[in-house]
Amino acid sequence: MAHMIFPVVALVMIGAVAPPLAAQTQDTVTAPEDSFSLEAAILDTAIPFAVGAHEARQELRGAFGWPTFQEGLVEGVYFRFDPDGYARFSPTPRLDVDVFEVICRPRTHVCMARKGAMTLTLTSTGQVQIALENIAEGDQFSVAEGISELQLPGSILQPLEPRLELLLSSGGDLVVRRGQKEVDRISLEGFAAVSAYLRWVASQQDYSVLPRTWPIPNAAPAPTSATLTQTPSWQSPMPQPVNPAGVGTAPSPEVAEVRGELRVLRELMLQTQTAGGGAGAAAPVPLTPEEQLRDLQQAMALLSEEISRQQASLTAAAPAPAMVPVQPVAVPVTPEPEQVSEAHRMATQLEYLMTEIGLAPDVALMLVQQNSATAMAPIETAMPEQDVVNDILDELRAQIPETALVPEPQAPAVSEAEYQLLSDYFRSVFAQK
Amino acid sequence: MALSLTISVTLAVAWFAGTSAKSFLLAHREVHNPIIAGGHLDDLPAVMRGNIPSVTTSLLYDQPRREKPPRMCEMPEDYFDTLDQGRQVAAGYTNRNEYVRKYRPRRGFLNDRELRAAQVAWHYFEKFTQETTGLANSVGNYPSTTLWDTASYIAGAVAAYELCLIEKPEFDRRMTLLLTTIKGLELFRKEMPNKVYHTKTGAKVDYTNKAGEIGFSALDIGRFLVWMRILKNRYPHLGNTIDSVLLKWDFSNTVSDEGLLFGAYVDKETGETVYAQEGRLGYEEYAAKGFALWGFRPIMAHRAEPFLTASIMGIQVPYDGRDPRVFHSQNYVVTESYLQDGLELGFDMPHDDSTPLWLHSDGWRAEFADRIYQVQENRWRRTGFMTARSEHNVKGPPYFTYDTIFSDGYPWNTVTPRGDYTPDHAAVAAKAALGLWALWDTEYTDILYDAIIELYNPENGMYEGLYERGQGRVEIYTANNNGIILTSLLHKVQGKILTPYTGETEVWYTAYRDQDIRERRRYPDPPQRDDWLPALRHSTQREQDY
Numbered sequence: 001m002a003h004m005i006f007p008v009v010a011l012v013m014i015g016a017v018a019p020p021l022a023a024q025t026q027d028t029v030t031a032p033e034d035s036f037s038l039e040a041a042i043l044d045t046a047i048p049f050a051v052g053a054h055e056a057r058q059e060l061r062g063a064f065g066w067p068t069f070q071e072g073l074v075e076g077v078y079f080r081f082d083p084d085g086y087a088r089f090s091p092t093p094r095l096d097v098d099v100f101e102v103i104c105r106p107r108t109h110v111c112m113a114r115k116g117a118m119t120l121t122l123t124s125t126g127q128v129q130i131a132l133e134n135i136a137e138g139d140q141f142s143v144a145e146g147i148s149e150l151q152l153p154g155s156i157l158q159p160l161e162p163r164l165e166l167l168l169s170s171g172g173d174l175v176v177r178r179g180q181k182e183v184d185r186i187s188l189e190g191f192a193a194v195s196a197y198l199r200w201v202a203s204q205q206d207y208s209v210l211p212r213t214w215p216i217p218n219a220a221p222a223p224t225s226a227t228l229t230q231t232p233s234w235q236s237p238m239p240q241p242v243n244p245a246g247v248g249t250a251p252s253p254e255v256a257e258v259r260g261e262l263r264v265l266r267e268l269m270l271q272t273q274t275a276g277g278g279a280g281a282a283a284p285v286p287l288t289p290e291e292q293l294r295d296l297q298q299a300m301a302l303l304s305e306e307i308s309r310q311q312a313s314l315t316a317a318a319p320a321p322a323m324v325p326v327q328p329v330a331v332p333v334t335p336e337p338e339q340v341s342e343a344h345r346m347a348t349q350l351e352y353l354m355t356e357i358g359l360a361p362d363v364a365l366m367l368v369q370q371n372s373a374t375a376m377a378p379i380e381t382a383m384p385e386q387d388v389v390n391d392i393l394d395e396l397r398a399q400i401p402e403t404a405l406v407p408e409p410q411a412p413a414v415s416e417a418e419y420q421l422l423s424d425y426f427r428s429v430f431a432q433k
Numbered sequence: 434m435a436l437s438l439t440i441s442v443t444l445a446v447a448w449f450a451g452t453s454a455k456s457f458l459l460a461h462r463e464v465h466n467p468i469i470a471g472g473h474l475d476d477l478p479a480v481m482r483g484n485i486p487s488v489t490t491s492l493l494y495d496q497p498r499r500e501k502p503p504r505m506c507e508m509p510e511d512y513f514d515t516l517d518q519g520r521q522v523a524a525g526y527t528n529r530n531e532y533v534r535k536y537r538p539r540r541g542f543l544n545d546r547e548l549r550a551a552q553v554a555w556h557y558f559e560k561f562t563q564e565t566t567g568l569a570n571s572v573g574n575y576p577s578t579t580l581w582d583t584a585s586y587i588a589g590a591v592a593a594y595e596l597c598l599i600e601k602p603e604f605d606r607r608m609t610l611l612l613t614t615i616k617g618l619e620l621f622r623k624e625m626p627n628k629v630y631h632t633k634t635g636a637k638v639d640y641t642n643k644a645g646e647i648g649f650s651a652l653d654i655g656r657f658l659v660w661m662r663i664l665k666n667r668y669p670h671l672g673n674t675i676d677s678v679l680l681k682w683d684f685s686n687t688v689s690d691e692g693l694l695f696g697a698y699v700d701k702e703t704g705e706t707v708y709a710q711e712g713r714l715g716y717e718e719y720a721a722k723g724f725a726l727w728g729f730r731p732i733m734a735h736r737a738e739p740f741l742t743a744s745i746m747g748i749q750v751p752y753d754g755r756d757p758r759v760f761h762s763q764n765y766v767v768t769e770s771y772l773q774d775g776l777e778l779g780f781d782m783p784h785d786d787s788t789p790l791w792l793h794s795d796g797w798r799a800e801f802a803d804r805i806y807q808v809q810e811n812r813w814r815r816t817g818f819m820t821a822r823s824e825h826n827v828k829g830p831p832y833f834t835y836d837t838i839f840s841d842g843y844p845w846n847t848v849t850p851r852g853d854y855t856p857d858h859a860a861v862a863a864k865a866a867l868g869l870w871a872l873w874d875t876e877y878t879d880i881l882y883d884a885i886i887e888l889y890n891p892e893n894g895m896y897e898g899l900y901e902r903g904q905g906r907v908e909i910y911t912a913n914n915n916g917i918i919l920t921s922l923l924h925k926v927q928g929k930i931l932t933p934y935t936g937e938t939e940v941w942y943t944a945y946r947d948q949d950i951r952e953r954r955r956y957p958d959p960p961q962r963d964d965w966l967p968a969l970r971h972s973t974q975r976e977q978d979y
Binding site: 037041056058059060061062063064065066067069071080082084086088094095096103 | 571572575579640652762824826829850851853854856
């Protein structure tokens with residue numbers, strides 16, 4: 001029942017801000033309004049989630065609340081979200097029926113969506129994780145669309161594979177059956193939009209995590225004159241490259257959480273410094289490009305050292321020489337120069353990805369590591385174990401009698417004129433009727 | 434010679450005739466049209482107009498002014514035995530468009546349960562008032578407030594004093610500190626108070642309580658003006674402080690020439706101040722009366738038109754006719770503004786200081802309020818849902834909800850400020866329930882009373898309400914809720930909260946007469962008969978409409 005544990009944790013994490021969703025019968029010691037604070041603003045409602053979405057002002061009567069929100073229509077559902085990530089998705093503009101409600105843990109980018117008994121969260125690898133209330137061992141799941149129904153594997157309660165996510169995103173109802181009895185039926189309307197929203201929030205409104213077909217607005221926020229000359233502001237107004245869903249570019253919830261907390265701590269430190277300095281205390285001065293470059297280079301150097309150290313330790317601990325007999329001359333006696341050059345190469349790649357491409361450090365590091373793994377792949381195929389397997393396979397093939405090898409019947413050649421388009425066929429059939 | 438003599442005689446006769454005629458005419462005018470300095474024919478220069486008395490019904494009709502009731506602990510035991518409730522008077526409009534309601538308010542001493550509720554509600558303000566500024570938090574621990582909620586705090590303090598929960602030193606200390614702070618608040622662009630202030634520092638803040646400015650709300654200011662007038666009329670010793678607070682404000686953009694109320698906000702793109710008409714049926718008239726109590730003439734804001742009605746549960750419920758799609762402002766129908774009008778102003782006109790409490794000189798307001806009550810009772814009778822709807826805070830996102838009788842074309846619509854339909858937030862609002870209980874003495878409000886009167890946390894105050902769908906209490910504590918509950922309880926003891934002004938003249942009207950400040954900030958003169966807002970009537974619903 002591991003799949004039930006994660007949602008429980010998520011509910012515990014987020015439950016503090018979900019009063020209308022759950023009964024409120026306990027007296028709270030801390031004031032509930034504590035959940036509202038400036039630090040809870042994690043989204044810029046001026047950045048459109050999809051084409052056509054726009055920022056709007058709220059009519060507030062009280063003393064606090066979010067003055068703006070964003071609303072729009074995407075993938076067949078209307079949506080509105082606040083700066084704290086609270087969002088609703090519904091097929092009607094009134095957002096009154098069949099609603100997906102999204103709430104985020106205060107001051108983090110960790111969010112969950114809920115509709116009826118279904119809860120959606122993101123795993124650390126950016127995959128969508130479904131949780132369902134009141135299910136038992138042996139329950140069967142299917143997607144129903146009209147009278148047709150498609151059985152789903154039990155793995156829908158595991159982090160969703162892209163194909164399974166795509167299937168659930170196509171609409172219909174998720175049906176839960178216990179034996180012959182239908183236990184629950186939850187509409188999947190808005191599933192695709194909500195999944196994309198969770199990733200978009202987790203990535204801090206980065207369009208690159210949205211699905212390939214997502215209607216990304218064809219305009220980046222207008223840069224201010226002060227930042228116009230800075231490289232990071234040279235974002236193309238054209239749609240950014242998109243990655244398939246769940247490939248892992250979305251920061252994990254833990255990373256997002258740590259980032260959020262770091263941001264709060266940084267602000268607290270700044271406040272403390274300002275308060276300590278009195279009225280005359282200087283405000284934090286924005287870094288110059290040279291300073292930023294220097295900081296980046298220092299970070300790069302630290303990263304390079306760490307990578308070198310990790311690689312050295314991996315090499316030292318590698319059991320391969322002990323397990324596979326190899327020629328001693330094949331093993332490099334002095335690996336340090338290669339490791340240093342490898343580290344240098346990775347550092348250069350990291351620098352390029354971070355400064356030129358503008359990727360976040362963790363994403364850049366992941367790409368470099370993937371690249372290294374790919375580069376290692378041919379070496380792995382040439383491993384001695386693989387040679388042994390190939391030898392055995394060759395021997396087996398040699399033992400198979402020649403007669404067993406029946407040549408495949410060759411398909412008769414068909415000319416292009418013999419093809420008939422299906423649409424033409426139907427047209428002809430209907431024309432006869 | 435003869436010719437010159439003739440000419441001389443003729444000239445003399447002519448001069449004599451002219452002089453006599455002039456003398457006669459002048460003498461005639463003096464006899465029949467004497468202009469007395471300060472009299473009605475004397476076109477007083479602005480420098481002198483501050484001294485003329487405000488004309489009220491007691492002055493014009495030579496009726497006795499109503500008197501401020503004694504504090505509860507000073508009332509004789511038989512105080513309510515002789516109270517005139519006008520029960521023998523038939524409901525309906527009078528010739529002056531006054532209205533007698535079908536229902537009567539509850540009157541009497543507080544019982545133990547009500548006294549306990551009053552003490553708990555006052556404890557909210559004891560706990561959440563900032564010692565540094567004297568401002569009370571709008572919502573629990575969150576250190577920000579608006580003028581609307583500050584008015585609720587003043588309401589709470591007045592009720593606490595009149596119900597003998599606190600004594601005069603404590604009351605004076607709180608009010609003086611509060612008014613001094615408000616006088617020192619930095620205004621929005623040197624005009625009017627900002628919409629929100631930080632309660633610990635008194636600094637202008639935005640909706641996220643970050644230093645900044647939003648604009649100003651004419652509705653919030655209107656409610657604040659109601660309570661400034663209540664405070665000043667009840668406690669003349671605070672009058673100078675109150676006047677000095679208001680004499681810092683610039684009303685030039687708040688009340689338009691045609692009598693509409695305007696709020697202000699900042700254009701996000703340009704940073705310019707944008708003035709926008711503010712208020713919809715219900716709140717608009719209540720706020721307009723707040724301005725009229727200080728001599729302004731918001732004649733259009735006080736009118737019900739344009740309004741429409743929606744047939745709900747057999748009642749024609751009035752709602753604002755301005756199309757939200759055109760004006761980008763929702764037309765929520767909730768109980769609160771009608772309650773405040775009834776409790777604080779007795780559904781009376783601002784110039785009325787003499788009619789009996791059961792006769793409501795702002796007739797249509799009382800008649801509309803009866804409909805607002807009746808439709809909620811009808812819902813309870815037909816569906817079983819206890820109904821006392823208002824805007825109220827909720828715990829967590831979206832923090833605030835309009836729990837309406839009607840809005841956006843739907844009855845019983847519960848929506849967030851951004852327009853999401855959230856029926857899970859539907860609740861019996863504590864302030865609405867006890868307000869209805871105070872003004873409508875019926876079997877239904879007895880049930881509301883039982884649902885709410887013990888809905889409190891002794892440590893924090895009265896809860897905001899009770900969720901309609903069984904999720905329990907709305908676990909949040911607000912100044913507005915506790916202030917209105919205290920006002921309702923005070924109304925049971927004293928009736929209409931606003932009492933007549935007993936002084937001769939006011940600094941509010943006499944100040945800056947030797948400068949052009951009054952003209953620039955559009956400070957009014959003492960209102961005369963012609964300045965009164967008109968008392969109107971609208972067609973009444975004679976039978977239930979199904």
